[in-house]
Amino acid sequence: MTPRATPALEYRRRWERRYHARLVGTDAAIVFAVSAVGAAVVVLTGGSAASAAQAGVLGAVWFAMLAALRTRDPGIMGAGVAEYRGVMHASGLALGVFALIGSLVDWIDLRLLLIVVAPLGTLGVLLGRWLWRKWLRRQRIRGRFLSRTLVVGTEDDVRYVLGALREGGENAIFVVGLSLFAADERGTALVDGANAAPARRTLAVGENDYPVFGAPEAVADTATRIGADKIIIASLPANSPNYVKALSWQLEGTASELVLSHRVTDVVGPRISFRPIDGLPLLQIKIPRYEGGQHLLKRALDIVVALVALGMIALITPVVALGIKLDSRGPVLFWQDRVGRDGRRFRMLKFRTMHVDAEAQRAALLAQNEGSGPLFKLREDPRVTRVGRTLRRLSLDELPQFWNVLTGAMSVVGPRPPLPDEVTSYDGTVYRRLFIKPGITGLWQVSGRSDLTWEQSVRLDLSYVENWSLMQDLQIMWRTAQVMFRPKGAY
CATH class of the missing domain: 3.40.50.20 (Rossmann fold)
Structure with a gap:
């Protein structure tokens, strides 16, 4: 007899269907609302009613692509970047199909419609998915939908x-x-x-x-x-x-x-694929590369983000500098030798958060070290100034490092930049952290920072080094912004 589902399996399928229906309703509301806005803009700028009707076609194509690319599949619900990546791919494909249809039927002047609907619709759908994820996470914290x-x-x-x-x-x-x-x-x-x-x-x-x-x-x-x-x-x-x-x-x-x-999936999970040959399922592992087009795109993203960030940082720097100066004697900025890609040293820039004689005091505090592995950390470090403690808790002391990003020594997202004496204790595996540029933020920062053990930190860094993607970088940047307002492990 055909197997019948158990109550536990039926419960899981039931809540997955309900969540799927909520995503469908939200996507439909956002896509067609944005299409209506696009149609209104076309009419207000002197376009014809026929041109405005094209917005409805774009909305229908977009909605169909979100379903065709399985962006609401239960396997990607609530975690990871696959759902957001699918939404981006579906949006790009929908715009391409719409432009192709327009060229075949001689629609004219689609530019305004695409300029209005494309960014608003994509951001709207992504925002809707993010809000539903927040809701789903709250439910799971309460013990539901697990x-x-x-x-x-x-x-x-x-x-x-x-x-x-x-x-x-x-x-x-x-x-x-x-x-x-x-x-x-x-x-x-x-x-x-x-x-x-x-x-x-x-x-x-x-x-x-x-x-x-x-x-x-x-x-x-x-x-x-x-x-x-x-x-x-x-x-x-x-x-x-x-x-x-x-x-x-x-x-x-x-x-x-x-x-x-x-x-093996702990390191190469995203690079694993199955390749069946004559009924034989083969597990294929793509060897990582540390140069090429993807890394050029990462560098371009770094430059854009660094330029924007430095412009914003310039506005708050006078306030931060005044607080540092009034709190303790010494310079506003602090330069420290760190080790970057391929073991090359560079001088990392930070707002000063410690007293000027902090290095001289370190030897006396070694016995109190609370850090894991080669890291030196103290939850209540007497060397940290009052203003410095606030800067660290909000991660504001790291902001000048965007200058290091702009000059190419660092990336916005990457492994934690180690001190030279830390690197001397690395074994052959941990050295892989130096295969790419260190980052201002990374998986370690959005996963607990100093609360992580050395082994956990290394595992996160190695996973990022070999499996990073631009979409993952964007997600980490977003999570970093959240962590700054709800700091954990920052001391």
């Missing part, structure tokens, strides 16, 4: 996955249980198996205790019993090449997703 998840694998691999999920922020995953293979012999169940050791009912990871259910050979039954709608395979059993295929068949009607976790 994927009830069962994690399967050896204890070591399950711990690795749980650690990454715990660090991932609002990822819509709620782990309701685990199913473990024995550490010494994959394929032998740790619990509930005939050859198993005494049953262990919980596994402690960090501050959380996760319940352990059943044997990995009975994952489908376990998922049904505990109401899980997502299964994460952290590792595969030995001598069982068809385990995933068989499990996917068993989960029909039980779970919505079967996710395979592999540690």
Whole structure:
């Protein structure tokens, strides 16, 4: 008989359909409202009624492209840049199709319509998606619309996955249980198996205790019993090449997703693609490049953002400079040697936030270091001035670094620029942080900054180095603006 959906799976599908319907309604309202504005502008500027009607065609094409490019797919709901990237692609394609239609039927003077509708419509749809994401995140914080998840694998691999999920922020995953293979012999169940050791009912990871259910050979039954709608395979059993295929068949009607976790995806996730050849599914990993067209576009974005930022910074610099001068003796600006791309040193510029003898005091404070790894950090650093503490909390001390961006030593988004003595402690893996220019902001800044451990900071930086994109840069810039008003880990 055809598998029937369990109540847990039906609940998930129901809320996904409702959320999808809200996106459809919002997109339709925004696209056609903007099209109406475009039509009104055409009429007010002397255009004909026929020209104004073309705005309706543009709205219809735009709305169709948002659906055709699957910008409301459940897989991209609420997290990541894929949804925003899809909206941008759909908007560009819609404008291209509309222009092609106009050229084929001899429509004239489409420029005004495109100039008005294109930016307003794109920004409007993006704003609508962002607002719905905020709503969805609030619901998930309250425990709603989460994927009830069962994690399967050896204890070591399950711990690795749980650690990454715990660090991932609002990822819509709620782990309701685990199913473990024995550490010494994959394929032998740790619990509930005939050859198993005494049953262990919980596994402690960090501050959380996760319940352990059943044997990995009975994952489908376990998922049904505990109401899980997502299964994460952290590792595969030995001598069982068809385990995933068989499990996917068993989960029909039980779970919505079967996710395979592999540690290689921690570095190269966005560069992974599947390439089936004669029925053989091949996992293809694109080797990263650190030069070329994408990096030229990144440099162009850096220049534009730096010029705009420096113009705005010039307005507040007198106020900041006066506060620094009145608070403590010494210069307004602080120059510090940092290590940039390929290990080249440069002088990074900041507003001064410490007393002028801060370096001399550092040796006496080393025993109180609260930083992780080679980092030196103190939550209550006596060297920081009163004004400096405020500047740090709001990240205003970093603003002069836009000059470093303009001169090419830094990028707006990138890994944290290290001190020379930090670099001397790097191993071969951490050196990869120096493959691209350091940034004023980055994943480390929007993910907790000084509250992160050294290992977490390195993992975020390496992930960015090998997987960055312009869309991700724009998202990080936006998140940085939010963090400045709601600082976390800034001291």
